[in-house]
Amino acid sequence: MQQFDEKDYTQKFSLSLWKKILRYAKEYHGDLVRLACVMAVTAGCDVVFPLMTTYAIDHFIPALGRPGTMEGMGGFVAAYLGLLLLQVAAIFYFLYLGGKIEVGVCYTIRRQAFRKLQELPFSYYDRMPVGYLMSRMTSDTQRLAETIGWSLLDLAWGVVMLIAASVTMLVLNWKMALIVMLVVPPLAVISWWFQQRILKAYRAVRKTNSKITGAFNEGIMGAKTTKTLVREEMNMEEFTSLTHDMKKSSVRAASLSAVYLPIVVALGSLATAYALWQGGSAVLVGGMTLGVLQAFINYTVQFFEPIRNIANVFAEMQSAQAAAERVLTLLETEPDIVDTPEVEEAFGDNFHPKRENWPALQGDVEFCHVDFQYKEGEKVLSDFNLKVKAGETIALVGPTGAGKSTVVNLICRFYEPTAGEIKIDGVNYKERSQLWLQSNLGYVLQEPRLFSGTIRDNIRYARLDATDEEVEQAARMVNAESFILRMDKGYDTDVGEGGSRLSTGEKQLISFARALLADPRIFVLDEATSSVDTQTEQIIQHAISKVLTGRTSFIIAHRLSTVRTADRILVIDGGRIKEMGTHQELLRRKGAYYNLYTNQFQEEQAMEILGKAE
Ligand SMILES: Nc1ncnc2c1ncn2[C@@H]1O[C@H](COP(=O)(O)OP(=O)(O)O)[C@@H](O)[C@H]1O
Ligand SMILES: [Mg+2]
Incomplete structure (x- = not known):
């Protein structure tokens, strides 16, 4: 079972990290400030209400030595209703703002991350598993947005409430207030201690949970392989141990919460009891009114809510911090292939290309003393030299791992040479924008990639302004039309997710049509026919020769029948050109190519004879 264990991120609360994240959400800074203000108003109302009650008790209700009165009742009711209305409005507004911030921040961060993903080069996707990137884009951004929207709300309310309630209590009766406040430090410490542990347990739960999701994913995707390798029992055991871990951490989290809450309630009740006792005695001797006592008890009871809230917010932020760090890492990744500022100035960037400045691409390609390595110290190419004239068809053959794909990936600038240079039309391609080159490139891979949508959409993907006629013409050119018209809806047939409703050969024909529609100057086929049957291969073979005329092309093919007609064949081995012609x-030379060819030819002949004998 493959597991992409992540490093454990910073455990300490980090303000600078949150500041950075907030910078990415700068469109919402105004809303965040408004939210904090509205929360302050809400907390203010929470503090004023008990005072209103105090006034009512001490003013309207008859008490020892004072008759009740209705005087001022109208004003009081009006004020009370006004306050109530204010609070309702504030609650409505903060719910609205919180939701708006959550959705908005989530969208903004996702958009920036998606843009980043579009910018990042090929090599980034070599390193990062798809699942990892998916969860960065979905659950992590969601969690961040939630935290930013709602934690800040709790924090603002908690702080204002705490301060306002403390001040009011001190004014009402400073001695009693100080005694009640004695409970705060131990409560804060206890809250902190528990929140940390509860958080850790929940983190373990989440971590195990994502492993379980991963296991599900692999179990389902790899069901066939599992069965043929008779791995069911092993997989089941691994899965059981994962779920067991999950149960353990969940129970731990639940038990911690179960202990923590009663402790807070008990401490709160102690403080309240003390206030009642002291205050009650004071009322009896006339040192305090009943209304004030009521307010005091009210505050004491309410006092612990903000403390718990604030502890909770910090715990929440600390736990969302891992998500924040991961998203930040993505947002701050510097692509290793970048256009220099001068190039960007002249030709534009990926999102704002200055096509009017682009020189037309002819298709001369030259490798000058090119070195290349994927990993430090493991050179794949060294001092690789090759000169290709515009319009030439170059075939690359050789054993697996020889470096054929590496050569074409370098031409496409998916990677750049570590030394030496690659010239297109006589100019180092680093002096032109990536988009310039890639707009002139057609690239067909072994595994054709289609996107959900119709066949027509998929062909048009290469050039969105192509007319239906152009789309159909491209399909005709590559001999794809006959199978397309056989489908029930023709060009408007839905291909399913990733083209799952078509065979590999059909997908391949569509990707040829797509590449052709873009009308590229340079064509790259990396084992494009390796995963189709021989009949489809012949159709594709025809398509290829049509598609390639007049373009510089590089064909990597396993079946040598495909490469016979190339202008030049390179036999690559160990990152070097062993033979060329x-x-x-090459057949006359009776070297490596001759051996490869005769071996394969004999194999094919044998297969054919066997096939006929059946
Ligand atoms: N993304 C990559 N990261 C690290 N090493 C790689 C990567 N792609 C290829 N290699 C290594 O580079 C060498 C050449 O690979 P490649 O160009 O794919 O060969 P070919 O296409 O001829 O089979 C191999 O040793 C391979 O293991
Ligand atoms: Mg390859």
């Missing part, structure tokens, strides 16, 4: 020249 036309099919005839």
